[in-house]
Amino acid sequence: xxxxxxxxxxxxxxxxxxxxxxxxxxxxxxxxxxxxxxxxxxxxxxxxxxxxxxxxxxxxxxxxxxxxxxxxxxxxxxxxxxxxxxxxxxxxxxxxxxxxxxxxxxxxxxxxxxxxxxxxxxxxxxxxxxxxxxxxxxxxxxxxxxxxxxxxxxxxxxxxxxxxxxxxxxxxxxxxxxxxxxxxxxxxxxxxxxxxxxxxxxxxxxxxxxxxxxxxxxx
Numbered sequence: 001x002x003x004x005x006x007x008x009x010x011x012x013x014x015x016x017x018x019x020x021x022x023x024x025x026x027x028x029x030x031x032x033x034x035x036x037x038x039x040x041x042x043x044x045x046x047x048x049x050x051x052x053x054x055x056x057x058x059x060x061x062x063x064x065x066x067x068x069x070x071x072x073x074x075x076x077x078x079x080x081x082x083x084x085x086x087x088x089x090x091x092x093x094x095x096x097x098x099x100x101x102x103x104x105x106x107x108x109x110x111x112x113x114x115x116x117x118x119x120x121x122x123x124x125x126x127x128x129x130x131x132x133x134x135x136x137x138x139x140x141x142x143x144x145x146x147x148x149x150x151x152x153x154x155x156x157x158x159x160x161x162x163x164x165x166x167x168x169x170x171x172x173x174x175x176x177x178x179x180x181x182x183x184x185x186x187x188x189x190x191x192x193x194x195x196x197x198x199x200x201x202x203x204x205x206x207x208x209x210x211x212x213x214x215x216x217x218x219x
Contacts (some may be wrong), residue, residue: 014191018183022070022104022146029071030101031059034059036075036083052076052090066192066212072097078105078151079104081168081219083207085211094149094170106147108138108171108197115140119162123153123199127168127206132156132169134202140195145183147173157214168216170208177202182214 014020029035034055052075059068082095097103112200114120134154141150150171157165171178177200182196211219 011062011067011191015064016190017064018185018190019145019193020067020191022143025067026071026074026104027102028101029115035071035101036079036099043047057094064189064191066189069189070192073107074105077107078143081210081216082151082170084171085215085219087207090170090203090208090210098149103146103148104143105171106141106143106150106173106195108141108150108152110140112139112196120151120154121162123154124158125152125156125167127156128203129141130206130210132204132206132208134169134171136199138179138197138199140184140199141195142192144195144197149173150197151210153216156209156216157215159216163217164214165215167213168210168219169204170210171202171204174201175204196200 010020024037036052056068056072057072062068079098082090082153086095094103094105096204098105109118109121109124111121113122123134123138125132127133134152136154138144138150138152150173152169152171153166154169155162155165156167160163179198179200181196181198184196186194
């Protein structure tokens with residue numbers, strides 16, 4: 001369709017540059033309804049997941065892997081837990097604008113010492129009054145250089161086992177103390193930006209936790 005033709009035309013240039021205009025592309029996809037309108041809680045849509053599969057098949061025809069990967073992070077990694085378990089306030093602030101393509105999201109799970117071994121992650125989010133104070137880092141974060149917000153997994157219950165002590169947190173990337181330290185130059189899928197991100201006493205409201213505190217590992 002028109003979407004894949006226009007992306008094929010530009011994908012070689014994006015690969016060469018090591019970046020693609022995610023905000024522009026997501027804006028177009030969102031207006032067309034391609035960024036997760038099937039999600040529970042979004043408007044009055046009665047679309048099921050077969051709609052998402054059809055979109056994934058079409059996007060998969062693009063002659064590069066980076067753009068489909070970036071889109072998949074937004075639709076199937078950063079937003080599903082928010083759609084299922086998030087408060088309406090968080091949905092209004094982060095989910096619905098992401099579905100409309102107004103915001104770019106990333107997922108903050110992997111760390112330099114904890115990739116597939118999620119239980120080993122070290123980033124903490126300490127409770128301080130009505131806030132969380134986040135310290136640590138994330139590695140290999142797709143969309144990390146362009147994202148407006150991160151679905152962050154961090155340890156909030158330090159006295160609990162790993163699988164019961166982590167929370168998912170909606171983190172605006174412009175929050176004071178968030179630093180995109182570097183973009184990682186990859187051998188392939190170069191147009192999808194991949195970042196290393198540091199957190200230095202980053203403060204967000206406790207209300208930014210998705211669902212129940214300590215349940216993020218299972219979400």
